[in-house]
Amino acid sequence: MSALIETAGLTRILPATVPVTLVQDVTLSIGAGEFVAITGPSGSGKSSLLYLLGLLDRPSAGALRIAGRDTAGLSEDERAQIRLATLGFVFQFHFLLPEFTVRENVEIPMRRLGRLGAGAMRERSTQLLEALGLADHLDKRPEQLSGGQRQRVAVARSLANDPPLVLADEPTGSLDSKNSEQVFAILDALVRERGKTVVAVTHDSGMAARASRRIHLVDGRQAEA
Amino acid sequence: MRLILALALTHIMGRGRQTLVAVLGVALGVGFSIAMASLMQGGEDDFVAKLVDTMPHVDITDERRAARRQPAQDEFQVLHIAGLRPREDRRGILNPTEATAMLRAWVPGRMALSLKTQGVVRYAGRDVGIAIIGIEPEAERQVSSLAKDFRQGSFASLIAGGNNIVVGDRLAQRLGAELGTTVTVVSATGQSRAFKIVGLFHTGTTARDEGESYVLLKNAQILSERPNAINEIRLKLDDPNAAPQVARRAEAQLGYKAVAWQEANESLLEALVIRNVIMYTVVGAILLVAGFGIFNIISTITHEKARDIAILKSLGFTQADMRRLFLLEGLALGAGGSLIGWAIGFGLCFALSLVRFELSGASVAQEITRLPLAWSFWHYLIAAGLALTSAGIAGYLPARQAARLNPVDIIRGAT
Numbered sequence: 001m002s003a004l005i006e007t008a009g010l011t012r013i014l015p016a017t018v019p020v021t022l023v024q025d026v027t028l029s030i031g032a033g034e035f036v037a038i039t040g041p042s043g044s045g046k047s048s049l050l051y052l053l054g055l056l057d058r059p060s061a062g063a064l065r066i067a068g069r070d071t072a073g074l075s076e077d078e079r080a081q082i083r084l085a086t087l088g089f090v091f092q093f094h095f096l097l098p099e100f101t102v103r104e105n106v107e108i109p110m111r112r113l114g115r116l117g118a119g120a121m122r123e124r125s126t127q128l129l130e131a132l133g134l135a136d137h138l139d140k141r142p143e144q145l146s147g148g149q150r151q152r153v154a155v156a157r158s159l160a161n162d163p164p165l166v167l168a169d170e171p172t173g174s175l176d177s178k179n180s181e182q183v184f185a186i187l188d189a190l191v192r193e194r195g196k197t198v199v200a201v202t203h204d205s206g207m208a209a210r211a212s213r214r215i216h217l218v219d220g221r222q223a224e225a
Numbered sequence: 226m227r228l229i230l231a232l233a234l235t236h237i238m239g240r241g242r243q244t245l246v247a248v249l250g251v252a253l254g255v256g257f258s259i260a261m262a263s264l265m266q267g268g269e270d271d272f273v274a275k276l277v278d279t280m281p282h283v284d285i286t287d288e289r290r291a292a293r294r295q296p297a298q299d300e301f302q303v304l305h306i307a308g309l310r311p312r313e314d315r316r317g318i319l320n321p322t323e324a325t326a327m328l329r330a331w332v333p334g335r336m337a338l339s340l341k342t343q344g345v346v347r348y349a350g351r352d353v354g355i356a357i358i359g360i361e362p363e364a365e366r367q368v369s370s371l372a373k374d375f376r377q378g379s380f381a382s383l384i385a386g387g388n389n390i391v392v393g394d395r396l397a398q399r400l401g402a403e404l405g406t407t408v409t410v411v412s413a414t415g416q417s418r419a420f421k422i423v424g425l426f427h428t429g430t431t432a433r434d435e436g437e438s439y440v441l442l443k444n445a446q447i448l449s450e451r452p453n454a455i456n457e458i459r460l461k462l463d464d465p466n467a468a469p470q471v472a473r474r475a476e477a478q479l480g481y482k483a484v485a486w487q488e489a490n491e492s493l494l495e496a497l498v499i500r501n502v503i504m505y506t507v508v509g510a511i512l513l514v515a516g517f518g519i520f521n522i523i524s525t526i527t528h529e530k531a532r533d534i535a536i537l538k539s540l541g542f543t544q545a546d547m548r549r550l551f552l553l554e555g556l557a558l559g560a561g562g563s564l565i566g567w568a569i570g571f572g573l574c575f576a577l578s579l580v581r582f583e584l585s586g587a588s589v590a591q592e593i594t595r596l597p598l599a600w601s602f603w604h605y606l607i608a609a610g611l612a613l614t615s616a617g618i619a620g621y622l623p624a625r626q627a628a629r630l631n632p633v634d635i636i637r638g639a640t
Binding site for chain 2: 085095108
């Protein structure tokens with residue numbers, strides 16, 4: 001099993017008059033097919049670590065390899081390309097584009113990547129949304145959906161380009177327990193049935209317990225749970 | 226790219242009223258620019274057309290441009306000869322038959338020969354100084370715009386019998402003469418002859434209406450005692466713009482001074498260029514102001530859609546994509562404005578073309594004139610081009626800012 005994510009001494013310090021350390025010296029390796037939960041108290045740097053792993057932020061020090069590729073010297077455009085094809089994001093809030101329909105939202109990353117024709121994209125978005133129980137809502141706008149439904153659309157969007165790695169930032173943070181359970185089950189199924197790797201930030205201990213592995217952070221450092 | 230366009234249009238449509246204001250700003254700018262350009266160009270064309278129409282395109286006279294090289298200059302080391310003047314030959318253009326034949330061989334257009342001399346017309350105890358121009362009626366008709374300005378009679382009337390003369394209506398008025406009156410014409414050489422007025426013209430230019438008269442070339446030659454002489458060849462070209470080249474060639478060939486209408490009106494044409502510069506400066510300023518409206522709306526959109534920008538970037542859109550997105554929004558507003566502006570400009574031009582003026586002056590009969598308007602595709606293109614440039618700049622500035630936005634800042638702020 002090859003490592004999908006490898007970090008060595010990953011550190012992120014916000015430069016300021018009093019520098020703020022967000023993530024300090026994190027070294028980890030995440031292989032394909034793992035469901036990793038990043039846990040820790042508020043302000044422990046969970047999300048910051050996830051943003052670093054997702055190439056949304058650049059580390060101040062340390063190395064990060066994604067799918068075997070060193071990310072240190074990559075340009076903004078190359079990082080964007082990796083985000084587009086290799087990574088899928090799910091945030092705490094759905095972050096769908098309000099002016100577009102559910103289906104269009106899911107198709108946006110596909111259209112940007114441009115690998116599929118219009119027909120194939122339609123087929124794929126339909127398939128993804130149906131698999132997440134949204135078959136009746138393809139042409140609705142995000143505001144017509146419930147919170148749980150929106151979050152499922154966001155999951156479908158993160159899978160649009162079939163990335164091996166899905167990064168989730170408190171995906172159930174704004175949902176009730178029933179919807180949380182549903183979204184969690186979907187992420188879990190991605191790992192079990194489709195061989196995806198999921199890295200999820202959560203402070204839901206129940207969810208964390210069911211992950212295949214936990215990374216606990218305290219004050220930006222790895223700690224024993 | 227189509228995806229970016231779709232995103233851009235969604236953003237713009239999301240702000241209906243503001244979009245409308247920005248687009249209308251551009252549209253009015255473009256519309257008025259077109260109308261203004263059309264009027265200015267029309268005025269210029271009209272002016273130049275009148276100029277070109279009334280003047281010969283190339284005027285060859287019996288003068289030379291510079292004094293002739295003196296034999297002394299060849300023989301001795303002469304430093305300076307005082308008082309040299311270009312020669313004015315009393316004999317007029319030498320060997321006119323050969324000269325005209327040479328010109329006729331290559332000049333694309335029509336040609337008229339004339340002899341211009343000074344004289345006095347005397348009638349009922351009044352003497353009025355006039356220019357006497359000897360012409361060949363048939364050739365003159367083809368070259369001179371005067372043929373259109375006859376109130377009574379025509380150039381052709383000169384031919385029929387006896388000594389005939391055609392004068393301006395104001396001259397006739399001053400003399401108290403009218404069609405059919407016989408007047409006495411005294412030339413500078415003292416020759417005196419009786420002429421019958423067979424035609425009256427009115428050009429609208431007082432100097433001509435009061436001071437010009439036309440007789441047959443042969444009569445002018447007799448009056449000035451210069452048999453067979455002519456002192457002016459006037460050319461009317463098929464293409465007035467070719468006048469400078471024709472003039473240069475004619476001058477090289479004949480040695481006489483040949484003046485193209487452009488040269489004769491240099492300062493006027495320069496003034497027109499300056500007028501155009503001023504016009505396009507004003508047009509540019511109008512569209513620059515319209516650009517601010519676009520800048521405003523796109524700045525607002527980039528602020529309002531900061532979250533969308535963060536999402537798109539996290540999904541894998543590049544900075545260049547984001548720049549393109551907002552630049553495209555600016556250009557879309559500019560393009561929309563230009564299209565509506567074209568319609569407004571066309572409408573304004575049409576409305577202006579319906580405006581009629583009644584010009585009336587003392588002793589001038591009423592004239593009804595329309596505004597001179599030039600319809601040119603270029604005006605539309607230039608106005609739209611300026612609008613798009615201004616819109617592009619107005620879109621690019623906020624676009625650059627939006628592209629630099631760090632998605633983490635927004636996502637963190639939202640969660």
